[in-house]
Amino acid sequence: MKKVAMLLIAVVLMTGCKQTSKNQASDMGNQAVDPAQQTSISFTEDHHDFGKVTDGEIVSYSYKFKNTGDKPLIISDVHASCGCTTPNWARDPIAPGQEGEIDVKFNSEGRVGMQEKLITVTANTNPVQTELHLFGEVVAK
Structure with a gap:
C-alpha cells in the first residue's frame, strides 16, 4: 500500500513540474x-541516451554546439x-564560427523507470528555442 501511495505522489509531482515548464517554454518561445x-x-547531438543508471546516481552530459551564423550567439x-x-552554460556571447557547450546534470534519486528530460535553449536564433533531450532508465538499488 505504501508503494502505491508513493507512486501516486511521484506521478502528481512529475506532472505538476512538467506542466509549469511547458507554460514557461511557450511564453519564452513567443519572444521576437x-x-x-x-x-x-x-x-553536434540534440538527443543523448545515458543508458541504465542506479537510483541516486548523477548523470552529466555536455551538449556541444557551434555558432553557424554571422552574428554573436547569445x-x-x-x-x-x-x-x-x-x-549550466557560459553567459558570454559566442562569436561566429566558435563553439560552446551546455553542461547538464540529471539527479536520478527517486526517479526509477524510463526517463526523458527536455532542455530548452533560448537564444537569438530562428527559431528562438531549440530543444535538447536527455533520456535513459533509472533502476532501483
Whole structure:
C-alpha cells in the first residue's frame, strides 16, 4: 500500500513540474528576436541516451554546439522540464564560427523507470528555442 501511495505522489509531482515548464517554454518561445541580431546554432547531438543508471546516481552530459551564423550567439536562457535536471552554460556571447557547450546534470534519486528530460535553449536564433533531450532508465538499488 505504501508503494502505491508513493507512486501516486511521484506521478502528481512529475506532472505538476512538467506542466509549469511547458507554460514557461511557450511564453519564452513567443519572444521576437531582432532579425538584424539573429544567428544560427548547430548542435553536434540534440538527443543523448545515458543508458541504465542506479537510483541516486548523477548523470552529466555536455551538449556541444557551434555558432553557424554571422552574428554573436547569445544564449539568454536554458531550462529543463524538471528540477531534477540542471543546465549550466557560459553567459558570454559566442562569436561566429566558435563553439560552446551546455553542461547538464540529471539527479536520478527517486526517479526509477524510463526517463526523458527536455532542455530548452533560448537564444537569438530562428527559431528562438531549440530543444535538447536527455533520456535513459533509472533502476532501483
